[in-house]
Amino acid sequence: MKILSIYDFSNLTQAIHTWLSGKMSVVSTQVVEMILVGTVFLLFFAVLGLVLVYAERKVCAIIQVRLGPMRVGKWGTAQTLADFIKLVFKEPLITRDADKFLFNLAPFIIIIASFMAVAVMPFAKGLQAMDFDIGLFYISAVSSIGVTSILIAGWASNSKYSLIGAIRSGAQILSYELSAGLSLLTIVILTGSLQLSEIVESQADGWWIWKGHVSSIIAFVIFIIAGTAETNRGPFDMAEAESELTAGFHTEYSGIKFAFFFLAEYVNMFIIAAIGATVFFGGWMPLHVGNFEAFNNIMDYIPSVVWFFMKVSAIIFLMMWFRWTFPRLRIDQLLTLEWKYLLPLSLMNILLMAFLSLMGWHF
Amino acid sequence: MTTAAIDTSETKEYFINMGPQHPSTHGVLRLLLTLEGEIIKNVEPHIGYVHRAIEKMCEKSSFQQIIHLTDRLDYLSCHMNNEAVCLAVEQGLEMEVPERVKVIRTIIDELNRISSHTLWWGVMGMDMGAITSFLYGFREHEMITEIFEETCGARLTMSYNVPGGLMFDIPPHFQKMVKDFLVHFKKKLPEYDTLLSNNIIFTERTKGIGYLSKENAIAFGVTGPSARASGFACDVRKLKPYSAYHKVNFKEIIFTEGDCFARYKARIDEMWESVSIIEQLIDNIPEGDYFVKTKAVIKLPVGEYYQSVESARGEFGVYIVSDNKKNPYRVKFRSPGFANLSALNKIAQGCKIADLVAIMSTLDLVIPDIDR
Amino acid sequence: MNEVTEYFSDIFKGVRSLLKGMSVTGYYFLHPKEIITQQYPENRDVLKVPERFRGELVMPHTADNQHRCTGCSACQLACPNGSIIIVSDRIETPEGKKKKIIDKHVYNLAMCTFCNLCVRACPTDAIVMSNDFEHATYDRGDLIKILNQPGSKVLEGIEE
Ligand code: SF4
Ligand code: SF4
Numbered sequence: 084m085k086i087l088s089i090y091d092f093s094n095l096t097q098a099i100h101t102w103l104s105g106k107m108s109v110v111s112t113q114v115v116e117m118i119l120v121g122t123v124f125l126l127f128f129a130v131l132g133l134v135l136v137y138a139e140r141k142v143c144a145i146i147q148v149r150l151g152p153m154r155v156g157k158w159g160t161a162q163t164l165a166d167f168i169k170l171v172f173k174e175p176l177i178t179r180d181a182d183k184f185l186f187n188l189a190p191f192i193i194i195i196a197s198f199m200a201v202a203v204m205p206f207a208k209g210l211q212a213m214d215f216d217i218g219l220f221y222i223s224a225v226s227s228i229g230v231t232s233i234l235i236a237g238w239a240s241n242s243k244y245s246l247i248g249a250i251r252s253g254a255q256i257l258s259y260e261l262s263a264g265l266s267l268l269t270i271v272i273l274t275g276s277l278q279l280s281e282i283v284e285s286q287a288d289g290w291w292i293w294k295g296h297v298s299s300i301i302a303f304v305i306f307i308i309a310g311t312a313e314t315n316r317g318p319f320d321m322a323e324a325e326s327e328l329t330a331g332f333h334t335e336y337s338g339i340k341f342a343f344f345f346l347a348e349y350v351n352m353f354i355i356a357a358i359g360a361t362v363f364f365g366g367w368m369p370l371h372v373g374n375f376e377a378f379n380n381i382m383d384y385i386p387s388v389v390w391f392f393m394k395v396s397a398i399i400f401l402m403m404w405f406r407w408t409f410p411r412l413r414i415d416q417l418l419t420l421e422w423k424y425l426l427p428l429s430l431m432n433i434l435l436m437a438f439l440s441l442m443g444w445h446f
Numbered sequence: 447m448t449t450a451a452i453d454t455s456e457t458k459e460y461f462i463n464m465g466p467q468h469p470s471t472h473g474v475l476r477l478l479l480t481l482e483g484e485i486i487k488n489v490e491p492h493i494g495y496v497h498r499a500i501e502k503m504c505e506k507s508s509f510q511q512i513i514h515l516t517d518r519l520d521y522l523s524c525h526m527n528n529e530a531v532c533l534a535v536e537q538g539l540e541m542e543v544p545e546r547v548k549v550i551r552t553i554i555d556e557l558n559r560i561s562s563h564t565l566w567w568g569v570m571g572m573d574m575g576a577i578t579s580f581l582y583g584f585r586e587h588e589m590i591t592e593i594f595e596e597t598c599g600a601r602l603t604m605s606y607n608v609p610g611g612l613m614f615d616i617p618p619h620f621q622k623m624v625k626d627f628l629v630h631f632k633k634k635l636p637e638y639d640t641l642l643s644n645n646i647i648f649t650e651r652t653k654g655i656g657y658l659s660k661e662n663a664i665a666f667g668v669t670g671p672s673a674r675a676s677g678f679a680c681d682v683r684k685l686k687p688y689s690a691y692h693k694v695n696f697k698e699i700i701f702t703e704g705d706c707f708a709r710y711k712a713r714i715d716e717m718w719e720s721v722s723i724i725e726q727l728i729d730n731i732p733e734g735d736y737f738v739k740t741k742a743v744i745k746l747p748v749g750e751y752y753q754s755v756e757s758a759r760g761e762f763g764v765y766i767v768s769d770n771k772k773n774p775y776r777v778k779f780r781s782p783g784f785a786n787l788s789a790l791n792k793i794a795q796g797c798k799i800a801d802l803v804a805i806m807s808t809l810d811l812v813i814p815d816i817d818r
Numbered sequence: 819m820n821e822v823t824e825y826f827s828d829i830f831k832g833v834r835s836l837l838k839g840m841s842v843t844g845y846y847f848l849h850p851k852e853i854i855t856q857q858y859p860e861n862r863d864v865l866k867v868p869e870r871f872r873g874e875l876v877m878p879h880t881a882d883n884q885h886r887c888t889g890c891s892a893c894q895l896a897c898p899n900g901s902i903i904i905v906s907d908r909i910e911t912p913e914g915k916k917k918k919i920i921d922k923h924v925y926n927l928a929m930c931t932f933c934n935l936c937v938r939a940c941p942t943d944a945i946v947m948s949n950d951f952e953h954a955t956y957d958r959g960d961l962i963k964i965l966n967q968p969g970s971k972v973l974e975g976i977e978e
Contacts, residue, residue: 146843147581149855243462247484247799317575318647326470326573327799408641408843409836410648411575413800414484424829511898514933578843585854592868599870599947605933613934614870637842645839646832742892742939 173338185239190343193232218279248331263309283366310355318409360394473813504777517603520815528607534753538746561590562758611737652706656805667785670760675708682756709808783815877965887944889920896939
């Protein structure tokens with residue numbers, strides 16, 4: 084475990100903290116640290132949005148037997164940046180009868196909600212802005228604030244398409260929140276902790292997706308379905324449903340406010356993937372195979388941040404793959420899927436997992 | 447801020463304008479929906495946004511010129527439209543076209559039907575939210591378009607038919623191109639099934655949705671695959687064979703379910719039938735002339751002429767009244783899209799908005815064909 | 819009990835159909851060779867346009883600036899939308915006869931529907947369809963073309 088410590092970020096963060104504390108009072112240290120973390124996350128968001136949008140466009144292009152963006156920069160790498168600049172310079176239109184205050188507020192809520200969730204994300208050992216003991220609970224709580232933004236956006240636009248989209252989205256996210264939470268709970272039975280860093284540590288000798296057998300695989304499948312639904316992505320993009328509702332809840336948005344909704348979709352996707360990676364695939368833990376020492380040592384050389392992002396991108400790819408394969412469900416079928424299939428299954432699964440863990444049948 | 451008093455009494459129903467600019471109306475069609483929640487109470491199509499007075503223009507055109515106007519009706523089955531006019535004119539001139547022309551026309555007809563159906567399949571997937579299928583459908587559509595381009599020099603608005611035959615002979619490598627395409631297409635068509643037809647989400651969304659009874663199909667004049675899915679045998683190729691259709695064996699695809707999935711399946715199966723028709727003909731193109739010379743100015747004897755063909759969407763008819771001048775006295779097109787659209791209200795009542803999109807896709811509407 | 823097995827077999831069948839669908843898209847993701855789109859302006863050199871492609875109406879001229887158009891106006895009559903206007907001149911032949919010759923063959927590319935009727939109508943095969951499809955200009959006026967080149971003459975003996 085010596086090698087791992089090279090990639091341990093807690094020394095670095097600790098050093099910064101000590102250095103700052105030496106210079107100023109406790110309160111101002113806190114403030115400076117908050118600002119630092121905030122800036123880093125803001126930058127991270129911007130980069131994340133650009134990278135993910137580009138990735139999605141390329142993935143979908145290759146799946147659809149085309150090349151995707153190719154013009155701006157080599158292989159179109161600067162395309163999303165160009166799009167972003169275009170969106171910034173576009174006129175932010177507001178419809179005449181819209182509720183201006185709420186209309187302007189909505190994009191910020193959705194961004195703030197996703198921003199808050201990243202706070203507890205353990206990117207690597209010691210690289211975590213805050214380490215709550217109820218981290219997982221906090222994430223599921225915070226990530227569902229986003230729906231209020233969608234509801235507000237739909238209502239304030241004063242457009243029927245937006246309203247239908249918003250109401251659909253409300254029904255959808257409220258229901259899927261349940262199975263997402265329950266499937267995470269299934270793993271919490273094993274970890275015995277809601278603290279994300281502990282959940283990661285508990286997987287040092289193997290990821291929960293292996294250690295929990297069938298039960299965790301079912302939990303993961305349920306989680307990924309519910310997670311996709313929560314991010315309002317296809318096949319669950321009921322709220323947007325461009326062939327039915329033109330653009331759903333953000334029909335009336337343009338320019339930078341639209342960009343916020345767009346960005347939030349991708350950040351949410353990242354969050355769901357990150358939770359999935361942390362809880363089921365060991366977060367930043369390298370892949371270890373039993374007593375295969377040589378292999379394990381090589382794996383340890385790969386920095387933990389890289390491990391984290393590799394797992395996250397794998398899950399994100401899975402979600403993109405879903406989106407570009409499946410047709411959209413209808414709203415009532417969506418609810419049927421949740422209440423008739425996913426919810427009973429996840430309840431059963433929890434029982435199964437409790438039983439497994441009681442008998443000590445997991446690894 | 448308008449602060450109109452809100453009527454809090456029973457205001458359950460509300461209106462939504464779907465279109466004229468809407469992603470799933472595929473053109474400028476406006477549907478006035480009366481909704482209760484998401485349930486559709488009434489659909490009122492408003493048409494005419496792309497009305498170009500084509501029938502009136504025909505009265506000012508010579509018979510050769512009419513053909514290129516019919517390209518612009520149902521542009522996805524342009525060759526069938528062309529053919530209908532040519533057959534009507536040939537009927538008026540009492541002229542027999544060479545066998546070679548008939549066979550080539552039939553092959554191109556079926557290729558055109560496949561290209562129309564592949565595009566429809568892609569758009570259908572897109573309407574249901576599976577955008578990827580759009581590109582796959584377009585891929586096959588483009589391949590056929592390329593064959594057309596080699597054959598007659600145009601990709602979409604072909605004008606390949608002229609009264610008395612064809613505008614060009616087929617190029618020497620025509621058979622090879624078509625055969626190569628068929629090989630490719632027979633590999634890809636099962637993929638269509640894996641991607642959509644067997645997909646649980648897709649079947650859930652189409653099975654039992656948008657029921658059209660046989661009686662209603664007949665009453666509204668619905669034709670084509672949409673009507674055959676309701677059990678109404680209306681294939682003009684079978685009922686009144688034209689060109690080389692009497693020479694080939696093919697099945698008329700008939701389903702009795704009458705729902706969206708049956709309409710979907712009818713088109714998929716029709717593509718297989720088209721493949722088999724082309725295979726029967728492609729090696730047996732008789733030698734001969736590719737057109738019979740007509741006078742530069744065609745004058746039809748006084749009278750009325752009607753010719754219908756089976757286009758990709760249903761029965762396409764041309765009705766010509768001639769007064770022995772160089773222009774027709776009156777031309778009327780019986781466009782399948784118009785009749786199919788009229789049944790929309792009947793089918794869609796009680797469905798959800800999402801179902802309406804599926805229903806419209808399976809009716810396969812082409813707006814210029816409706817508005818003319 | 820039957821309902822329970824049905825419930826689970828429904829789930830199983832559903833998931834299987836979904837996975838099958840994913841295998842199709844997954845196949846295309848792993849086989850970028852299947853990509854069919856082309857990079858258009860870059861592939862200009864290798865772009866193959868079919869010989870018959872109707873891109874634009876042109877009037878071929880011989881090396882000594884002669885064309886085959888007699889100014890008979892057949893193409894103007896055949897055109898369904900008035901894209902062709904023949905401006906003719908009357909000259910006096912050496913024998914003292916009045917004769918119609920072509921002054922300008924005006925072709926409006928912007929209105930043309932590429933129906934090929936004019937080419938078919940022309941008795942002397944003076945006009946043909948070229949393969950050029952890059953018509954974009956900044957000025958609509960550029961699309962109105964005069965097909966016979968300035969100073970060009972009718973090919974000898976074409977009238978007979
Ligand atoms: S191609 Fe057709 S539309 Fe164009 S100039 Fe010739 S006759 Fe007119
Ligand atoms: S181009 Fe041909 S048809 Fe037209 S005026 Fe000249 S000779 Fe006559």
